[in-house]
Amino acid sequence: MIIYMYHSLTHETTSNSSFVVTKQKFEKQINYIKKRYKIVSIVDIEKYIHEKDVAILTFDDGYLDNYSIAYQYLKQFNIPFTIFLSTKFIENSMVLGCNELPFLSWDMIYEMHNSNLVYFASHTHSHLNCKEHSCKDIIEDIDKNIEQIESHLGYKPKYFCYPKGKVNNTIFQYLHKNFDFCFKGNGVVPKEFDKLKIPRIELHEKMPNFKLTVSYNRLKNRLFQ
Numbered sequence: 187m188i189i190y191m192y193h194s195l196t197h198e199t200t201s202n203s204s205f206v207v208t209k210q211k212f213e214k215q216i217n218y219i220k221k222r223y224k225i226v227s228i229v230d231i232e233k234y235i236h237e238k239d240v241a242i243l244t245f246d247d248g249y250l251d252n253y254s255i256a257y258q259y260l261k262q263f264n265i266p267f268t269i270f271l272s273t274k275f276i277e278n279s280m281v282l283g284c285n286e287l288p289f290l291s292w293d294m295i296y297e298m299h300n301s302n303l304v305y306f307a308s309h310t311h312s313h314l315n316c317k318e319h320s321c322k323d324i325i326e327d328i329d330k331n332i333e334q335i336e337s338h339l340g341y342k343p344k345y346f347c348y349p350k351g352k353v354n355n356t357i358f359q360y361l362h363k364n365f366d367f368c369f370k371g372n373g374v375v376p377k378e379f380d381k382l383k384i385p386r387i388e389l390h391e392k393m394p395n396f397k398l399t400v401s402y403n404r405l406k407n408r409l410f411q
């Protein structure tokens with residue numbers, strides 16, 4: 187299995203950030219991926235984790251373009267995806283690289299959730315950096331994130347994605363108790379995987395890089411899974 191990661195998409199024709207992919211390229215990339223992989227929902231991760239030609243699509247943070255671009259496109263093909271949501275920024279904005287980007291609203295989140303195509307998972311409430319905050323602060327912040335998702339969507343998220351920074355053992359123990367799988371960057375899912383450190387592949391704007399990334403990791407996946 188391969189898990190792909192995006193952050194933000196844009197209607198502009200060029201992107202000034204490695205975190206932002208243009209709508210045009212995103213659609214090309216999805217077509218490229220869907221020809222080569224069966225794209226499944228994160229809720230089926232356990233069933234497919236050892237399969238070679240299966241992929242999961244994820245978006246980090248919760249930018250408005252995940253609704254206005256990704257969802258509008260992916261729903262046409264019934265392609266499921268996951269948004270790792272930092273709940274503090276909902277109906278506001280968050281700084282990503284050198285851009286301040288608008289965030290999803292709860293109404294958009296409800297609509298996507300009700301479509302059954304989109305799973306909202308945990309990414310801490312305030313997008314805390316594990317380097318700069320204490321374990322206590324981080325655990326409280328994850329709890330707040332779980333509470334918000336549960337009170338709005340009616341379930342406790344089973345999946346978590348780390349914001350930047352290294353995680354220590356106290357946090358690992360907490361995550362182990364509260365989540366089925368935790369995700370990070372970078373790599374393909376190895377044969378012997380750690381449920382708390384599932385690697386993903388970040389996809390970028392430039393198409394030659396994208397094709398190289400997809401082909402290289404597909405090969406790696408075929409050889410090592």
Ligand SMILES: [Zn+2]
Nearest residue numbers: 246247313349
């Ligand atoms: Zn993030």
